[in-house]
Amino acid sequence: MGRRSLGKSNSELDVSAHLLSFECLPQPWDQAQIFPLRQSLEVEIGTGKGLFLQRQASAMPSTNYLGIEISLKYARFAASKLARAALTNARILHADARRTFSAHFPDASLSGIHIYFPDPWWKKRHHKRRLLTPDFVRELTRTLVPEGIVHFWTDVAETYEAGLAALGTDERLQGPHPVSSKEAEHDLDYQTHFERRMRLRGKPIYRSEFTRV
Numbered sequence: 001m002g003r004r005s006l007g008k009s010n011s012e013l014d015v016s017a018h019l020l021s022f023e024c025l026p027q028p029w030d031q032a033q034i035f036p037l038r039q040s041l042e043v044e045i046g047t048g049k050g051l052f053l054q055r056q057a058s059a060m061p062s063t064n065y066l067g068i069e070i071s072l073k074y075a076r077f078a079a080s081k082l083a084r085a086a087l088t089n090a091r092i093l094h095a096d097a098r099r100t101f102s103a104h105f106p107d108a109s110l111s112g113i114h115i116y117f118p119d120p121w122w123k124k125r126h127h128k129r130r131l132l133t134p135d136f137v138r139e140l141t142r143t144l145v146p147e148g149i150v151h152f153w154t155d156v157a158e159t160y161e162a163g164l165a166a167l168g169t170d171e172r173l174q175g176p177h178p179v180s181s182k183e184a185e186h187d188l189d190y191q192t193h194f195e196r197r198m199r200l201r202g203k204p205i206y207r208s209e210f211t212r213v
């Protein structure tokens with residue numbers, strides 16, 4: 001599935017408070033150096049254009065949200081959305097999520113992990129590039145607090161089955177729990193931009209949650 005152009009960005013907008021680089025992350029990890037308030041932290045892997053992060057952070061001011069995006073172009077785009085909304089509890093990290101989890105997040109430091117529409121990597125020889133592997137699932141579980149939740153949605157049946165199989169390899173994760181959908185009430189009433197595109201095309205969406213026990 002190709003991606004649309006991001007359109008013109010406002011080069012005068014200061015995104016420095018909202019866009020972080022891997023090199024500037026605090027070592028050892030300390031979320032108080034990234035967010036003004038120390039509160040529960042949730043991470044979105046593969047933020048894309050940042051719709052989820054912006055809406056969720058506005059709705060839940062007592063939770064901090066960190067989006068990790070490997071593409072600088074998309075990370076900038078999403079950060080500019082957060083900057084325009086002057087959100088203090090949301091940041092975008094331009095980095096590879098795999099590297100970030102293993103290098104930075106301590107055990108039991110995240111209360112939620114959101115994975116929406118990860119790249120499917122259709123070709124068999126590219127399957128090893130898929131995000132949800134048993135090794136990475138162990139990292140997700142390690143970093144979740146007890147009762148913390150992994151949210152995993154996709155429109156690709158094969159990616160869904162492979163993701164569920166990987167998540168099912170860690171016995172500390174309980175699931176999949178089903179997630180219901182609701183009718184959109186306005187044009188941007190979707191979890192993410194990919195969900196919006198797929199639902200407008202009438203494609204099915206597979207949604208699941210796993211709980212850290």
Ligand SMILES: C[S@@+](CC[C@H](N)C(=O)[O-])C[C@H]1O[C@@H](n2cnc3c(N)ncnc32)[C@H](O)[C@@H]1O
Binds near residue numbers: 068194195
């Ligand atoms: C198909 S897009 C979905 C974007 C968004 N979640 C949505 O639903 O609209 C997948 C996104 O994951 C990002 N991505 C892929 N691998 C990643 C990784 N290892 N770490 C962080 N981001 C990654 C891609 O650059 C892309 O923006």
